[in-house]
Amino acid sequence: SVGPRTLSIMSEAQQILDPLTRAARFLVVTIDDGGESSVRELLADLSGLRRSVGFRVPGADLSCVTGIGSAAWDRLFAGPRPAELHEFPGFAGPRHQAPTTPGDLLFHIKAEAQDACFELAMAIGERLRGAATIVDETVGFRYFEQRDLLGFVDGTENPEGAFAASTALIGAEDAAFAGGSYVVVQKYLHDLEAWNALPVSEQERVIGRSKLGDYEMSDAEKPLNSHVAVNTLIDPDGTQRQILRANMPFGSVRESEFGTYYIAYAATPSVTERMLERMFLGSDEAAYDRILDFSTPITGTLFFTPPAGFLDDLPDPPTAPAVPEPAPASSGDGSLGIGTLK
Template structure:
């Protein structure tokens, strides 16, 4: 199995930045597991059927499964780093944890195809799920967020770098080509943000607003967003994730936000970023952006390889025949990914 490049087993995580997207978070009702599993096995075919009518729209869908649903729905070891999202509580800011069994990340160049796919998904799951959150994202100018800055600049662009950052490899041989995804819905206080001068905004972000060029180290404050979200290993290697953030909003309701969605081979990278943002390193050196942006949701999911999603029993049987199930269980961590929690697998948390 590991001889196959991870990206060849993956869902469409590497799809290019979208013009439109829908992020749909669901919980599964007790007894709905079989219906959900069957629907997920046919999701790729459903996406192809809808996208075939307008191929230039590049419709794609990635689905993630939460820890509690995984244990209810699959007779297979839980991916080694899958757990429920732990809230990150700082002195001033909190990254909240909210319910989520399923995440559908639907992308296209047109919103109508995203809408149609989500509509058909919900029809197929009727009676088995409840909607927790639905966000319709859109491209804003030249890949900017509603704060006016380009978003996602540091997401790796080459296919090799993106695959290395985003896909599980030999460390979890059962699920090579899978990925972890953390999502957060941020609401912005644009009235307060717009009172800042452009120079003050640039110091908060760590980049020039017009050119998107990162500020020099001697100018960039340690509490800027760029500084807070840059993770460097002791050997000097910068850790990367795949970001597919999108703006969303409701003008009449005064709701303006950014939907953060980050894919990674190891969710601990994103969790470390959130520790730096919400608690600070050292404590108190929190991300300046959080004075204007509030996280109102937070969930962690595992994105199974495409072949597992379509036919989990065959993949499980093949892996078991090679003894991978035992290896997977032997490497299962008992603690949270940052080593600071007590995320117990036995109770689904």
């Protein structure tokens, strides 16, 4: 029989596996000193907040996936840690760099309607006031046919169905955290002037797919430094390794800021990191991913997304670091030094 816990695990996994929505809002947050207990209270209330906002916007399919950073984990929880949770390492290649930037919590809010995302973000922000600092807020939108601002359809080769679940969700290898996931975010800015100066046929060689129809180039046509070739990750035994991406375009005309919020879920962060290594540090086949000549990451953070049910029933907080007890004032007469009770 399917118990409430199984149902809740399924619903949380569903939030990661759900297809792309029209709207998203990404909040990256650092926890202030002493803010831990307020943050724990917010985390415990999150699914209720999501229901409150989501229920008022029928059809919006509001979801919120919460990520917790490596250092934050130990500030928030006692007990076991997810086996592969660590800081985003950053990648310094010969030509292009992927920086590591601070982040203790990620809220990946998505819905079919921006008002639902905004309202939930506002409720989260209110609860975090005085306890945490929002270091980045990015508003993502769907751009035509799931295109990024480079004009290419983004997300086509994402794994589907059962393969999506095994790609994105931890299984028996870390049983205590099964159903959880590792998520990497990077905020990329595009040099659209340089990009638009390229003829479409050359842009297609950068990506490795056709622009209008989104068809993959044949292996013979596809340059080895194209984005698709670099990110086709094949294990020595021939298995292709995948990640589940939920990239969204964002931008500001006033700031001339045109970007892609890259966000990818994986059962192990090592797959995402191997892709980044190939993109930035290069491989035997290519010096680096040519998409980087037109796209620069300005953030980079890794989080663990706990399985459902976890936030509703948080582990204990860490025991406070031992503060040395003040030495009892001794009166020298063997009494407790509290005077008389008269």
